[in-house]
Amino acid sequence: MTAALRxxxxxxxxxxxxWLTALVFFGYMIVMGVIMAFSLVMGMREAEESGxxxxxxxxFGEAVLDQMAIATSVYTLAVALGYIFPAILGxxxxxGEFRHQTITPTLLAExxxxxxxxxxxxxxxxxxxxxxxxxxxxxxxGGAGTLLAMGEPTLLGDxxxxxxxxxxxxxxxxxxxxxxxxxxxxxNQVAAIVVLLAFTQFVEPLLRxxxxxxxxxxxxxxxxxxxxxxxxxxxxxxxxxxxxDLLPSWQGALTLLGYAVVLVLIGRFxxxxxxxG
Amino acid sequence: xxxxxxxxxxxxxxxxxxxxxxxxxxFGPVQAxxxxxxxxxxGRVTGFxxxxxxxKTTTLRMLLGLATPDAGTATIGGRPYADRSQPARHIxxxxxxxxxxxxxxxxxxxxxxxxQIGVGDARCDEVLATVGLSEAAxxxxxGFSMGMRQRLxxxxxxLGDPQVLLLDEPANGLDPEGIAxxxxxxxxxxAQGRTVxxxxxxxSEVEQTVxxxxxxxxxxxxxxxxxxxxxxxxxxxxRISSPDGPGLAALVTEQGWGPIAHFDTPTSAVIVDRECxxxxxxxxxxxxxxxxxxPAGTSLExxxxxxTADPGAPAVPGGPSVGGPPAGGPTTGGPTAPTVPGVTQ
Numbered sequence: 001m002t003a004a005l006r007x008x009x010x011x012x013x014x015x016x017x018x019w020l021t022a023l024v025f026f027g028y029m030i031v032m033g034v035i036m037a038f039s040l041v042m043g044m045r046e047a048e049e050s051g052x053x054x055x056x057x058x059x060f061g062e063a064v065l066d067q068m069a070i071a072t073s074v075y076t077l078a079v080a081l082g083y084i085f086p087a088i089l090g091x092x093x094x095x096g097e098f099r100h101q102t103i104t105p106t107l108l109a110e111x112x113x114x115x116x117x118x119x120x121x122x123x124x125x126x127x128x129x130x131x132x133x134x135x136x137x138x139x140x141x142g143g144a145g146t147l148l149a150m151g152e153p154t155l156l157g158d159x160x161x162x163x164x165x166x167x168x169x170x171x172x173x174x175x176x177x178x179x180x181x182x183x184x185x186x187x188n189q190v191a192a193i194v195v196l197l198a199f200t201q202f203v204e205p206l207l208r209x210x211x212x213x214x215x216x217x218x219x220x221x222x223x224x225x226x227x228x229x230x231x232x233x234x235x236x237x238x239x240x241x242x243x244x245d246l247l248p249s250w251q252g253a254l255t256l257l258g259y260a261v262v263l264v265l266i267g268r269f270x271x272x273x274x275x276x277g
Numbered sequence: 278x279x280x281x282x283x284x285x286x287x288x289x290x291x292x293x294x295x296x297x298x299x300x301x302x303x304f305g306p307v308q309a310x311x312x313x314x315x316x317x318x319x320g321r322v323t324g325f326x327x328x329x330x331x332x333k334t335t336t337l338r339m340l341l342g343l344a345t346p347d348a349g350t351a352t353i354g355g356r357p358y359a360d361r362s363q364p365a366r367h368i369x370x371x372x373x374x375x376x377x378x379x380x381x382x383x384x385x386x387x388x389x390x391x392x393q394i395g396v397g398d399a400r401c402d403e404v405l406a407t408v409g410l411s412e413a414a415x416x417x418x419x420g421f422s423m424g425m426r427q428r429l430x431x432x433x434x435x436l437g438d439p440q441v442l443l444l445d446e447p448a449n450g451l452d453p454e455g456i457a458x459x460x461x462x463x464x465x466x467x468a469q470g471r472t473v474x475x476x477x478x479x480x481s482e483v484e485q486t487v488x489x490x491x492x493x494x495x496x497x498x499x500x501x502x503x504x505x506x507x508x509x510x511x512x513x514x515x516r517i518s519s520p521d522g523p524g525l526a527a528l529v530t531e532q533g534w535g536p537i538a539h540f541d542t543p544t545s546a547v548i549v550d551r552e553c554x555x556x557x558x559x560x561x562x563x564x565x566x567x568x569x570x571x572p573a574g575t576s577l578e579x580x581x582x583x584x585t586a587d588p589g590a591p592a593v594p595g596g597p598s599v600g601g602p603p604a605g606g607p608t609t610g611g612p613t614a615p616t617v618p619g620v621t622q
Contacts, residue, residue, distance in 0.1 A: 006392035014385035015378055101376045104343065105433060108370055109393035111342045111359035275344035277334075277372065 004115050007106075008093070008123035017092055018127040022134035025078070025085040029135045032077050033142025036237070040070045041150050071155040072164050072235035074143035078135035079168045079229050080236040083175040084200045085135060086128045088193060090179020093120050094267070095189035103276055113272040117264060121180050128176030132169045140165060164234050167249060171232035174253065177260035178225060184267025200226060222247050228255035288440050292354035292367070293319030293472040295340065295441065299349035302335055302496075309335040311496040312349070317474050317489070319440075322467045324487035324504070325476040328585050332496040333476045334372065337445055341370050353441055365394040369434030370443040375426055376433075379419025383410055383429050386418060387436060394437045404432040409458070423450025431459075441472040448475075448482050460486040480581040494585035513574035515556045517567060518545030524565050532559060547573050 012018050044065060065073060097103040110116050144154040155161045179196070186192045204226045211221035221227055222245060230236035231252025247255065295317035302310040310332040317323045327333050338344040340351040342359030351357070358364050377386050387401035405411050408428040413421070418429065427450055434442055442463075448456050463486055467473045477483045480490075490507055492500040500507065519525040522543040528534075529546060540546045548556055557570050575583070 003392045003395065007389055010385070010389045010392070011378075014382075014389060015380045017380075096378065100378045101373050102378055104372050104376050105390055106393075107343060108341060109365050109390050111361075111364060275338070277338055277343055 001115060001119065004110050004119035005122055007109065008116075008119040009126070011102075012093060012123060012127050015096075017096075018089060018131065021085050021089050022131045025082055025131055025135040026138040028085075029078050029082055029138030030142035032081060033074055033139045033144075034146045036077055037070070037074045037143045037146035038150070040065055040073060041147065041152055044070065067153060068155060068158075068161075070152070071143075071147070071158075071161055073237045074147075075136075075140055075161060075165050076168050076230065076233045076236050077143070078132070078139045079171045079233045080226075082135045082139075083172060083226065083229050084196060086131050086172045086176035087179035087182065087196055087200065089128060089131055090124050090176035090181075091183035091186075091192045091196060092189070093124050093180055094183030094271075095187050095192045098187040099189040101277075107276055114268060117180075117184060117268055117272055120184075121177055121260075121264065124176045124180055125173060128173045129169070131176070132172035135172060136165060136169050168233035170253065171229040171256065174232070174256045174260065175229060178256060178263060181260045181263025181267060184271050185263055187271050218245075223255055225256060225259050228252045228259070232256065288319060288470040289354075290319055290470075293440050293470070294355070295353050295443075295472060295474060296355070297336065297340065297349070297351050300336065300339060300346050300351055301348040302332075302339060302344065302346050309496050310339070310346075313493065313496065313498055314349075315491045315498055315501055317472060317491070319472040320467055320470050321488045322463050322473045322475060322486055323489040323491060324480070324483045325474050325491050325493075326480055326483070326581065326585075327478065327493040327499075329478050331478075331493045331585065333478075333493065334445055335496075336493070337370070337372060337443055337476065340443065341368075341372070343372075363393075363395040363437070365390075365439065366396075366437035367439055368441045368443065369437060369439035370445075371430040371434045371447065372445045373430070377418035377421075377426065377429065380417055382415050382417055383421075383425075383432075384414040386429065387432060390433065390436060396436055396438075400436055400438075404435045407435060408432045424452055424455050427451055427455070439471075441474075442466060443474045445476045446478070448477065456482070479578075481578050484577060492581065492584055495587065499584045507580070508577055511575045511577045511580045512550055513552055513572070514547050514549045515551050515553050516545065516547050516569060516571045516573035517556055517560070518542075518569035519560070519565050519567055520544060521566060524563075528560065528563055528565055545569065549574075 044067075097106055106116060107113065140156070144156055147154050156165075182196065183192055186195060204224050207224060208221045208227060211217040211224075222231070227246060229252065231246040232249050234246070234249050236246070246252065297316070298314050300310055300313040301308075313332070313336060317325075325333055325336075335344065336351070339346045340353060340358060342357060342364075353368050358368060361367060381389070383405060384401055387404065388398055391398055391401055402411070402414065405414050408431050410425065410428050410432060413425060418426070421429065427447055431444070431447060434444065444463075448459055451459060463473050463475065467488075475483055475487065484504070487504055489503050490500065491498070517525070525544065525546060526540075529548070534546075534548050534551065553570055553572055557567070560567050560570070
C-alpha cells in the first residue's frame with residue numbers, strides 16, 4: 001500500500017494539473033470575493049438608507065445581510081461556488097489514466113485494483129489541501145480586502161468566522177474524494193468534466209431552489225452534495241439569503257463522505273472490475 | 278543493464294515459461310480468441326504473429342490479467358500474472374507505445390511507476406540510458422516521436438529487470454537503425470536466458486529477430502515452430518509456359534522435374550525447387566520456345582500471408598489467381614505460387 005501510495009502521489013506531483021487548479025481557483029475566488037463583498041455591502045447600505053436592517057428575507061437579488069452574515073457568506077464562497085475545483089482535481093486522477101491509457105502500466109505494476117483505487121483516494125488529499133487553501137485564501141483575500149477598503153469590519157478575528165473558514169477547507173478536501181469516486185464511475189475525461197460542471201453549476205442550484213418550494217421535498221435539498229459541503233463550513237450564501245437550510249456541520253461531512261464512498265464503490269465494481277483496454 | 282553483467286544471470290527455466298492453454302475470449306458476437314494453446318520457451322526470442330485483429334493483443338491482455346478469459350488459462354512461470362506481488366519484477370510488458378501522460382517527462386514517467394514496481398529512482402536513469410533516451414530524460418513525452426515512445430515503453434518494461442518480456446508491436450514506428458538496435462537488444466536479453474515474446478503483424482519486421490514463431494489468425498493458432506522450420510516451408514519455384522505443350526512435357530520428364538512439377542494447363546507448368554536461370558538455360562539449350570519464365574516461389578512473407586489469410590476473403594494472396602502481390606507483400610521473390618508446396622493447412 002505504501003508503494004502504491006508513493007506511485008499515486010508521484011502521478012499527481014509530476015503533472016501541472018494540481019498547481020494550475022490551485023492557481024486558477026485562487027484567482028477566481030479573489031474576483032468572486034471582491035464582487036460578492038462589494039455587492040452585499042452595497043445592498044446593506046442601501047437598506048440602511050431606506051431604514052432598518054433585515055436579514056434572511058426575500059430572493060437572492062434583494063437579500064439584505066448584516067455584517068456577520070456578509071462576512072461568513074463571502075468567506076465560504078470557495079465552498080458554495082468553487083467546489084468544482086477540488087472535485088475536478090479528484091476526478092482527473094482517475095480519468096487521466098484512461099485518457100492517456102496509463103491505466104495499463106498502472107495495473108501492470110499493481111494488479112490489485114482495490115489497492116490502486118484506495119491509493120488514489122489517499123494520494124489526492126495533500127494536493128486537495130493545497131487547492132482548498134488556495135481557494136479559501138483567495139476568497140478571504142478578495143473579500144476581506146474589499147470589506148476593509150469599504151470601511152467595514154472583516155470579522156476575521158471572530159472565532160466563529162475562523163471556524164467557518166477552517167471548515168470550508170475540510171469541505172473542499174472532501175469534494176476531492178467525491179471527485180475521485182465520480183471519475184472512477186465516469187472515466188471519460190471530457191464527459192466527467194462536463195457533467196461535474198453542469199451538475200455543480202446548474203443542476204444542483206436549480207434543484208435546491210425547486211426542492212425548497214415544496215414542504216415534502218424541502219428537507220431533501222439539505223442532502224444534495226453541494227448543500228452538504230456548505231453545511232460543513234456552517235454557512236453559505238444560500239443560507240444567508242434564506243434559500244436553504246443546512247445540516248449540522250458533522251452531518252454535512254458524513255453526507256459528503258457518503259457520496260464519495262458510494263461513488264468509489266460503484267467505480268470499483270464497474271470500471272475497475274471490467275477488462276482494461 | 279547499462280554495464281555488462283559480470284556473471285551470467287541464471288534464471289529458473291520453469292519461471293520463464295509462458296503457457297496459454299485452451300484460451301478463449303469473445304467481445305459480444307466477436308470471437309477474439311478461440312481455444313488458443315501455445316507455449317513460449319525461455320532463452321529464445323519468439324515472434325507472436327498475426328494480422329491486425331487476429332487476437333494478439335487480447336491474448337497478451339489475458340496473460341497480463343488485464344482481461345478475463347471466457348475459458349482456458351494463461352500463465353507465466355506457472356502462475357497467473359495478477360497472483361504475483363510486484364509482478365513487474367518478474368514480467369515486463371508493454372502493450373501500447375502511447376501509455377504516457379503527455380505532460381510528464383520521460384524520467385518522471387518512470388519515477389511514477391518505480392515505487393510500485395519495487396525499484397529505486399536510480400534504476401530509472403539506468404533504463405533510460407539502456408534505451409538511449411538519456412538526452413530526452415527531462416523532456417515531456419507529449420513531444421516524443423513514435424520511435425522515442427517505443428523506447429520509453431521498452432524502458433518501462435525493463436524497470437523491474439524482468440525475466441520475461443512481453444512486447445506488443447515494439448518495432449512499430451522505429452527507424453531502421455532503431456529496429457536493428459532492438460533486434461540486437463532482444464537477442465541479447467534472450468541469450469541471458471530471459472523469455473522474450475514480441476508480437477507483430479508483419480513477419481518481415483521481426484524475421485531477423487525471432488527464433489520461434491507462434492502465428493495466429495482469427496483468434497486461432499495456425500502455425501507454431503521455429504523460424505527455420507517455417508522457412509523450410511517456403512520453397513523457390515519457377516513458372517514456365519511454352520506454346521509447344523508436348524515439348525514442354527518432354528522437357529519436364531527428361532529433366533526429372535516430374536515429381537515436383539505440376540501443369541496448370543497443357544502449355545504451362547510450375548517447377549518447384551528450381552530457379553529461373555537454370556530452367557531458362559535448359560529450355561534454351563533444347564530450343565524450346567518460352568512465353569513465360571517467372572519466379573513463382575513462396576517467400577517467407579507470402580507464406581505468412583497465406584497461413585493467416587481469411588478463407589472467406591476474396592483476394593487470397595498466393596491463391597490460384599493472377600494479379601500482382603498484395604500490398605505490403607513480399608519484398609523479394611516476385612509473384613506468389615499457386616500453391617504452397619508441402620503445406621497443407
